[in-house]
Amino acid sequence: MRRRVFVRGVGGYTPLGASWPATVARLAEGATAIREIRRFDVTGFPCRVAAAIEQAFPEEDRRLPYTRIAAREAWEMARVSAAPARLGVFLGAESGRCQWNTALGLARAGHAAGGVFDHERFGREAVEFATRIDASVISPAAVATALAVEYGADGPVETVSLACASGSAAIVEAARAIRIGECDVALCGGVGADVDPLMLAGFGLLGILSARGVSCPFDAHRDGFVIGEGAAMLVLAAARGDATVELAGIGRSLDAHHLTAPEPDGDGAARAMIAALRDAGDAEIGYVQAHGTSTPLNDRIETAAIKRALGAGVDRAHVSSSKGALGHWVAGAGALGALYAWQAVHAGVVLPTAGLVRPDPACDVAHVIGRAISKDIDAALANAFAFGGANSCLVLRRAA
Amino acid sequence: MTRAVAIARTAALSAFGPGARGLGRALAIDAPLPGIPAEAPLATPRARKMMSRAAYLAARCLGDLVRELAWTDEGEHIGYFLGVGASGGSLDDFLALLDESIVDGAFSLHRFGDRGLAACNPLLAFQLMNNFTLCHGAILEGLGGPNSAVFSRGAGTIAALAEAVHAVSSGECERAISGGADAPTHPTTVAELAREGFVARGLVAADAAALVALEASPSTTPDTTIIEGCGIASGRGRPIADAIADAVAATRREPIEQVDIVVIAPWGPPAADALRSWTAGRFPTATVVSTGALGESLAATAALAVIAAADLLADAAGPRRAIVLTLGVDGDPGAVALSRSAA
Numbered sequence: 001m002r003r004r005v006f007v008r009g010v011g012g013y014t015p016l017g018a019s020w021p022a023t024v025a026r027l028a029e030g031a032t033a034i035r036e037i038r039r040f041d042v043t044g045f046p047c048r049v050a051a052a053i054e055q056a057f058p059e060e061d062r063r064l065p066y067t068r069i070a071a072r073e074a075w076e077m078a079r080v081s082a083a084p085a086r087l088g089v090f091l092g093a094e095s096g097r098c099q100w101n102t103a104l105g106l107a108r109a110g111h112a113a114g115g116v117f118d119h120e121r122f123g124r125e126a127v128e129f130a131t132r133i134d135a136s137v138i139s140p141a142a143v144a145t146a147l148a149v150e151y152g153a154d155g156p157v158e159t160v161s162l163a164c165a166s167g168s169a170a171i172v173e174a175a176r177a178i179r180i181g182e183c184d185v186a187l188c189g190g191v192g193a194d195v196d197p198l199m200l201a202g203f204g205l206l207g208i209l210s211a212r213g214v215s216c217p218f219d220a221h222r223d224g225f226v227i228g229e230g231a232a233m234l235v236l237a238a239a240r241g242d243a244t245v246e247l248a249g250i251g252r253s254l255d256a257h258h259l260t261a262p263e264p265d266g267d268g269a270a271r272a273m274i275a276a277l278r279d280a281g282d283a284e285i286g287y288v289q290a291h292g293t294s295t296p297l298n299d300r301i302e303t304a305a306i307k308r309a310l311g312a313g314v315d316r317a318h319v320s321s322s323k324g325a326l327g328h329w330v331a332g333a334g335a336l337g338a339l340y341a342w343q344a345v346h347a348g349v350v351l352p353t354a355g356l357v358r359p360d361p362a363c364d365v366a367h368v369i370g371r372a373i374s375k376d377i378d379a380a381l382a383n384a385f386a387f388g389g390a391n392s393c394l395v396l397r398r399a400a
Numbered sequence: 401m402t403r404a405v406a407i408a409r410t411a412a413l414s415a416f417g418p419g420a421r422g423l424g425r426a427l428a429i430d431a432p433l434p435g436i437p438a439e440a441p442l443a444t445p446r447a448r449k450m451m452s453r454a455a456y457l458a459a460r461c462l463g464d465l466v467r468e469l470a471w472t473d474e475g476e477h478i479g480y481f482l483g484v485g486a487s488g489g490s491l492d493d494f495l496a497l498l499d500e501s502i503v504d505g506a507f508s509l510h511r512f513g514d515r516g517l518a519a520c521n522p523l524l525a526f527q528l529m530n531n532f533t534l535c536h537g538a539i540l541e542g543l544g545g546p547n548s549a550v551f552s553r554g555a556g557t558i559a560a561l562a563e564a565v566h567a568v569s570s571g572e573c574e575r576a577i578s579g580g581a582d583a584p585t586h587p588t589t590v591a592e593l594a595r596e597g598f599v600a601r602g603l604v605a606a607d608a609a610a611l612v613a614l615e616a617s618p619s620t621t622p623d624t625t626i627i628e629g630c631g632i633a634s635g636r637g638r639p640i641a642d643a644i645a646d647a648v649a650a651t652r653r654e655p656i657e658q659v660d661i662v663v664i665a666p667w668g669p670p671a672a673d674a675l676r677s678w679t680a681g682r683f684p685t686a687t688v689v690s691t692g693a694l695g696e697s698l699a700a701t702a703a704l705a706v707i708a709a710a711d712l713l714a715d716a717a718g719p720r721r722a723i724v725l726t727l728g729v730d731g732d733p734g735a736v737a738l739s740r741s742a743a
Contacts, residue, residue, distance in 0.1 A: 042509075139551075161531055165531075254480065
């Protein structure tokens with residue numbers, strides 16, 4: 001028998017606040033964290049803005065402090081306990097970063113004439129640099145491992161590396177594990193710490209960052225996304241406790257279409273949404289936390305997919321995206337979306353899409369512009385779509 | 401709805417060579433293995449520009465598997481769940497980027513933005529992102545069902561298999577493909593493994609991809625290998641034997657009384673000793689086979705072990721049960737219980 005999955009706690013560490021309530025207060029009034037990057041020299045980069053966390057941390061890899069703060073908040077709110085073997089950790093994360101000089105030294109250790117990598121020379125000369133890289137820190141799994149140690153989790157510990165859908169997919173896997181009894185409590189979510197030269201370069205080379213330096217999902221003038229960073233964590237449990245929200249539906253799909261572009265008719269995205277809605281059973285969606293990247297293609301196609309998935313019910317749903325205010329957290333984005341959806345169902349607060357001024361006629365859904373609105377919401381849908389075409393959707397519903 | 405999940409077919413590219421049939425037998429008799437040349441180039445210009453080596457191996461392996469299967473389902477009904485590593489991009493490409501970013505012998509971010517970016521392969525990001533080990537193949541073969549890319553240095557691949565088994569057993573999809581792919585011979589991964597002390601303790605890196613195709617099947621169907629369950633456990637801060645026992649216990653609701661074959665997938669000698677010792681105490685009459693001769697393929701190793709177990713079960717007469725035990729460099733054990741009914 002499938003067990004129900006309740007959201008017992010949430011936590012967020014974002015560029016707008018050191019906790020989820022502090023962040024919500026700023027988001028509700030329409031604030032945005034996107035501004036010029038000051039952490040490193042961005043002269044010459046295709047995009048020079050980001051939603052960055054300014055707080056300094058001693059750790060070289062910032063994923064861990066971000067996640068620790070968000071996890072602590074979620075755990076304290078949850079007030080749960082579980083035997084070590086019944087506690088799992090599920091995190092969406094990509095690789096951490098070593099310092100630039102270390103990466104440079106490693107690459108140059110294998111530099112042969114003609115600019116070709118020389119493996120033999122690398123083997124001889126890379127030792128000095130290799131010893132500087134602590135793989136236990138920069139590995140994608142390092143953060144989940146650290147959380148498992150800190151919270152005494154002997155149950156399943158998983159790191160999902162599914163690019164922009166990682167955080168959502170990690171929540172999906174946590175829900176599955178609770179449903180079938182692999183664990184009773186799961187600490188889950190996602191983290192993004194990609195405001196660094198390599199990611200700015202990588203996404204910039206692909207031409208998908210906003211040249212104007214503006215994140216404005218669904219706006220007629222949108223021209224690309226802006227990188228953001230932070231951590232969003234949830235505590236899920238089989239026991240209801242005083243939870244007001246349950247994770248009722250999960251759905252996944254692959255576009256099987258293109259490395260960066262979504263399927264033109266939104267079929268893959270719609271299939272994931274429909275799967276999540278079917279999985280939830282009876283749920284009236286009053287809010288959709290869209291993936292809403294602010295790229296011309298995604299927002300138009302996602303709008304069509306939302307309309308297809310919700311059918312006539314789209315008239316009753318408001319739509320917004322976190323990326324206007326907080327940028328694109330990549331591996332953490334789907335978990336941040338889950339927090340937006342939780343906020344809507346738990347408190348009836350639908351957070352706005354910052355940056356959205358003039359909606360694109362091709363994105364004709366009920367947007368939340370300017371400030372948050374109050375609305376009694378039975379269920380919310382949260383979308384996360386990754387490069388490569390992996391889609392993951394969640395339905396959060398009021399716990400009856 | 402819960403349905404039994406059977407292995408329909410397997411495919412692998414590993415030190416055993418291309419193909420999966422006979423892998424279990426070869427390991428059981430210590431047959432010499434041909435190996436994959438670590439420096440073998442990616443086959444096409446497209447692959448060189450867009451794919452990491454792990455993604456290329458996974459896509460090739462998936463192509464082989466899909467052609468052999470001849471499944472007629474729409475791609476959207478086929479799930480794809482993969483254990484993936486982080487052995488990413490071409491250092492040639494990275495070097496080109498860095499070379500243009502040097503001023504007076506020192507790296508300059510200013511110069512990097514101004515010149516370095518222009519010198520770089522614009523598709524480098526596709527080599528670096530871990531999920532593209534899964535996505536390249538899915539796009540090429542048209543797989544559109546539920547999916548996940550679980551980062552793996554051992555147990556993550558078992559987690560991916562557990563997801564796939566559950567997706568099929570619950571009816572989320574009709575069929576699924578699962579396994580792992582990794583390229584630990586990538587220079588930075590070798591450097592990492594050396595840094596962690598694994599190389600000094602006997603780890604031999606080997607690139608590989610290994611996949612199993614899963615479909616629903618009545619559990620009593622003759623000549624069919626059923627995956628009874630998968631389990632993983634945290635190995636940190638406690639005796640490894642306890643963690644192995646937890647992983648095995650998580651594979652089935654009922655305790656496992658009889659096991660005929662145990663395939664162990666250890667990252668090197670210390671892990672092999674732990675798995676052999678635990679097996680000798682718990683299943684003293686079982687035949688034990690190790691994937692050690694294949695080298696350590698990180699995210700692919702556990703999947704190679706599952707293939708070896710299925711291969712050995714298919715060879716045996718009468719009903720049998722096998723357990724796969726993995727202990728990767730992450731220190732987390734994983735277990736898979738398989739059984740095969742009599743012909």
